[in-house]
Amino acid sequence: MPSEEPIRVLEAKVAELRQMVVDGELDLKEELELLERKLHGLKEKRYASLSDWDRVALARHTDRPRGLRLVEAVTESFYELRGDRAIGDDPALRGGLARLGGHRAVLLFHHRGATAEEQRTCRSGMAKPQGYRKALRLMDIADRLRLPLVTLVDTPGAYPGVEAEEQNIAGAIAACIARMLSMRVPTISVIHGEGGSGGAIALAVADRVIMLENATYSVISPEGAAAILWKDAGAAPEAAGALRITAPRLLELAIADEVVPEPLGGAHNDPAATADALQAVIVRHLGELHVRSLDERMAMRYKRYRHAGGSRSNPDQG
Amino acid sequence: MPIRRDDRGRYVEVELGRVEESLWLRCTECGELVFRRKLRETNHICPRCGAYFFLTAQERIASLCDEGSFQPLTVGHSSSDPLGFVDRRPYEERLAEAQSLTGLRDAVMVGRARVSGHPVMLAVMDFRFIGGSMGWVVGEEIATAIEGAAEGKNPFVLVVASGGARVQEGTVSLMQMAKTVAARSLLAEAGIPFIAVLTYPSTGGMLASVASLADVTVAEQGAMIGFAGPRVIEQTTGERLPAGFQTAKFALEHGIVDQVVTREALHDELGRVLGVLTEGGHAE
Numbered sequence: 001m002p003s004e005e006p007i008r009v010l011e012a013k014v015a016e017l018r019q020m021v022v023d024g025e026l027d028l029k030e031e032l033e034l035l036e037r038k039l040h041g042l043k044e045k046r047y048a049s050l051s052d053w054d055r056v057a058l059a060r061h062t063d064r065p066r067g068l069r070l071v072e073a074v075t076e077s078f079y080e081l082r083g084d085r086a087i088g089d090d091p092a093l094r095g096g097l098a099r100l101g102g103h104r105a106v107l108l109f110h111h112r113g114a115t116a117e118e119q120r121t122c123r124s125g126m127a128k129p130q131g132y133r134k135a136l137r138l139m140d141i142a143d144r145l146r147l148p149l150v151t152l153v154d155t156p157g158a159y160p161g162v163e164a165e166e167q168n169i170a171g172a173i174a175a176c177i178a179r180m181l182s183m184r185v186p187t188i189s190v191i192h193g194e195g196g197s198g199g200a201i202a203l204a205v206a207d208r209v210i211m212l213e214n215a216t217y218s219v220i221s222p223e224g225a226a227a228i229l230w231k232d233a234g235a236a237p238e239a240a241g242a243l244r245i246t247a248p249r250l251l252e253l254a255i256a257d258e259v260v261p262e263p264l265g266g267a268h269n270d271p272a273a274t275a276d277a278l279q280a281v282i283v284r285h286l287g288e289l290h291v292r293s294l295d296e297r298m299a300m301r302y303k304r305y306r307h308a309g310g311s312r313s314n315p316d317q318g
Numbered sequence: 319m320p321i322r323r324d325d326r327g328r329y330v331e332v333e334l335g336r337v338e339e340s341l342w343l344r345c346t347e348c349g350e351l352v353f354r355r356k357l358r359e360t361n362h363i364c365p366r367c368g369a370y371f372f373l374t375a376q377e378r379i380a381s382l383c384d385e386g387s388f389q390p391l392t393v394g395h396s397s398s399d400p401l402g403f404v405d406r407r408p409y410e411e412r413l414a415e416a417q418s419l420t421g422l423r424d425a426v427m428v429g430r431a432r433v434s435g436h437p438v439m440l441a442v443m444d445f446r447f448i449g450g451s452m453g454w455v456v457g458e459e460i461a462t463a464i465e466g467a468a469e470g471k472n473p474f475v476l477v478v479a480s481g482g483a484r485v486q487e488g489t490v491s492l493m494q495m496a497k498t499v500a501a502r503s504l505l506a507e508a509g510i511p512f513i514a515v516l517t518y519p520s521t522g523g524m525l526a527s528v529a530s531l532a533d534v535t536v537a538e539q540g541a542m543i544g545f546a547g548p549r550v551i552e553q554t555t556g557e558r559l560p561a562g563f564q565t566a567k568f569a570l571e572h573g574i575v576d577q578v579v580t581r582e583a584l585h586d587e588l589g590r591v592l593g594v595l596t597e598g599g600h601a602e
Contacts, residue, residue: 158526158545158546160545160546160547160550160551160554160555161546161551161554161555161557162551162555162557162559162560162563164545164546165544165545165546165551165563165564165572166572167572168530168572168573168574169526169545169546170525170526170529170530170544170545171525171526171530171574173526173527173530173545174495174499174525174526174527174528174529174530174531175530175531177495177496177499177526177527178499178502178503178531181496181499181500181503182503197483197492197523198492198495198522198523198526198545201492201493201495201496202526205496205499217489217492218488218489218492219483219484219485219487219488219489219491219492219523220483220485225405225485228485229405229406229485229486230405230406231406235405239405242401242403242404242405242488243401243403243485243488243489244401244488244489245488245489250489253400253489253490255489255490255493302500302503305493305496305497305499305500306461306497306500306501307497308457308490308493308494308496308497308500309400309454309457309487309490309491309493309494309497310400310454310490
């Protein structure tokens with residue numbers, strides 16, 4: 001991400017001037033307006049031409065609203081449910097019952113942790129098998145209670161560890177994909193940070209896939225692709241472009257259904273506005289899905305994923 | 319092409335390249351020089367130490383199906399490059415190279431066949447084709463085969479030899495996990511059995527999707543079965559990997575597969591499973 005320094009400096013100066021106006025020290029109204037216009041122009045210029053790699057940086061930005069903080073901002077109330085009823089609870093993949101724009105829903109979300117210590121226990125949002133099995137449990141609850149399922153996806157990927165392998169993490173992810181496809185209630189996935197590979201798709205096979213403007217969704221991290229295909233760690237920015245992992249690109253590929261614009265400079269510049277915009281979009285899609293019959297929704301979902309990645313004409317087919 | 323392993327006996331990725339048509343192959347396990355034609359007789363198992371060399375899709379079909387019974391599905395999908403992907407080389411070039419190396423259109427062969435007299439729909443993956451990775455074509459072929467199995471009421475047999483999703487197809491390859499799992503639901507609706515045979519390797523996005531959702535899962539001895547690669551695990555967690563990690567035996571001990579079978583026994587094993595599952599039965 002290129003420097004945001006000039007913007008930060010100007011922002012501080014504008015704030016200073018505004019305070020002087022409030023304090024009635026000087027009549028600076030005209031100067032203030034001029035500066036604010038200049039600041040806005042600077043921001044637009046800076047953020048209008050974000051590269052794919054810039055967006056990767058924004059998706060990973062430490063101040064980006066995510067996890068429990070985002071859930072609290074998007075919902076009116078949230079009651080957390082814990083544990084997979086077999087092995088344990090996973091703080092990296094959380095969920096519960098929520099009220100969201102007046103709708104009741106079951107919510108699932110990755111949680112990376114807000115503090116350094118929490119990030120350690122949450123493994124920065126890399127979920128273990130018990131996380132995905134808890135997700136299965138909550139998906140069952142959603143279907144039983146006829147509550148729509150909303151997932152908020154933000155993970156570097158599923159946790160790669162010895163114990164996770166022993167507990168069949170691949171099988172747990174596969175089961176989540178299958179369960180999401182068989183859900184009888186409306187399902188909405190919001191990819192709002194990093195959508196990292198299998199760990200992300202386990203929660204993202206929904207009726208509607210919404211992405212925040214600066215979120216990514218990819219089969220491999222740009223760094224991973226750079227190492228494997230370019231044999232050069234420095235090629236990550238190039239890989240980010242070639243892999244087409246950003247929200248606008250995935251909208252073009254029809255993998256995302258809608259891209260929710262973020263405040264200038266990214267969600268972290270105005271978390272409240274981001275959450276409001278996101279809630280409005282989720283509520284709109286829930287409304288659209290609610291009026292469709294069960295059969296219609298199931299057929300649409302099947303068709304969508306059966307033909308995922310588009311259908312191609314087959315020259316050999318004649 | 320032998321399976322390569324590092325000095326601690328773990329599997330390492332085999333780099334794709336034209337197989338040298340030499341008369342002998344060196345076993346990477348015991349160093350023995352094995353006469354190439356002899357390997358065909360031994361089902362590509364080292365005659366000295368018993369190490370498994372992976373099979374091509376064509377070799378697998380020959381070893382698994384009743385002789386001459388394999389009928390490829392007539393609708394084949396040509397290779398696709400959904401992103402117009404270029405890294406150090408264009409993906410299209412890699413595809414063309416893999417096609418000329420394998421004689422396949424992509425990393426899977428699908429068709430109807432008989433195993434111990436039982437008619438099945440078969441999908442066999444080929445590790446030589448960009449690591450057996452699943453992109454749009456592989457996902458589409460597997461889904462088409464599953465549809466054929468459900469329609470024709472034949473059990474579906476998937477022989478996995480795949481490193482995972484195809485990176486060069488980006489998120490489109492990730493979508494193939496959902497596609498194959500979606501198709502899999504047709505088998506359940508039609509009450510048609512699904513048998514997965516996990517071989518070297520069954521990893522990544524392939525294992526985290528359709529390959530993990532069979533009714534009966536058999537691992538071939540010599541298989542590698544796991545989600546994350548050993549290097550990724552070590553680099554991310556710093557954990558030391560236990561001996562025998564992600565082997566067929568490991569998968570059996572951890573409840574991930576139903577049975578571990580030698581390559582010689584696989585044909586008969588499938589016959590037994592199909593015999594139990596199929597009403598009336600078909601005489602051999």
